[in-house]
Amino acid sequence: MTVHNFYMFDRYGQLLFYAEWNRLRQSGITREEEAKLMYGMLFSIKSFVSRISPLDNTSGSREGFHCYRTSKYALHYMETPTGLKLVLNTDNVAVNVHELLKQIYSQVYVEYVVKNPLCNLSEPIKSDLFEAQLDAVVKQSHVFTSKPT
């Protein structure tokens, strides 16, 4: 099991943070373009899911969808009530990635960005402490093994 990369978007679709671990292929476009494509895809998936759903969404969650899988990787998605979006790409056998996303939000983002008076919440995160803590949390998690299988 391995973790490939991580995106964080604010509610307006701006890329706040990006990190990668075992990324085996670059998309061939700039990071900015890639983030826009990713956000656009998530936006469309959300709209697609809410339209094609045979039932009403009664759980009250904002995201509508949790993850999708392809033959090689899985994308896991979490959205907080404030519209902050966390995206984690792992290989497609990883389980309980939602727990890891929640952990990243509550133990890294809230602790080291929200509680940091020098961080402006609407700007890309430049805090080294955040980066280091995120790296530590992801590397400690059961989802992560340094060697891609």
Add this chain to the structure above:
Amino acid sequence: MVIYSVYIVSKSGGLIFNYDHSVPKIETEKTYSFPLEHKLVYQNKQIVVAFGQRNGVMVGHVLLGVNGAPVNGRTIEDEKNPRDAFEVLENPENYPINLKFGRPKMSTNEKIFLASMFYPLFAIASQLSPQPRTSGIQSLEADTFRLYCFQTLTGVKFILIVEPSQTGADLLLHRIYELYADYALKNPFYSLEMPIRCDLFESNLQSLLEQSEKAGISSV
């Protein structure tokens, strides 16, 4: 297990087949007193709840009936005197009034629209992949359903929408592919890329879905 619906999308992205197996009907009927607790607007030839989500009536639900008479467009199709629904609802003398709301059924146009919407999502998912040589979306987990997609070598996509607890739908998709090969492709009157209108295909698909609902996917 519950199978909601099956879609087949041709390699150029158009919907060529759709079958709704068991789409649950969501309807609420209640007697209201003046003033009405939901804000209604008229859009897309339907009267839609725009605000005031309560008692099972959600935003986006459609007004289906007034005092037992069906609503078509914005008129109440009462046999004796068809009336405008908004005029009736605005007049306090008509209350208490019995209204029926329900989740709108997807129209064929909407289905065609959604099927072609899936096509770019599928392509972007493989473009944004962090690993080389990835396929597009194979399964998508949502709050209320799970979507499975199987793409054949020729580019036809089979999409299955099932309830979230269901696993192993890929097997069922392969069986649907077999049915497609047997009853649509081998039909001399069927031309590729065109909507599938083959009775045999439809009846076999129906019995396959029924069988897998009763006995589980492993039995098919």
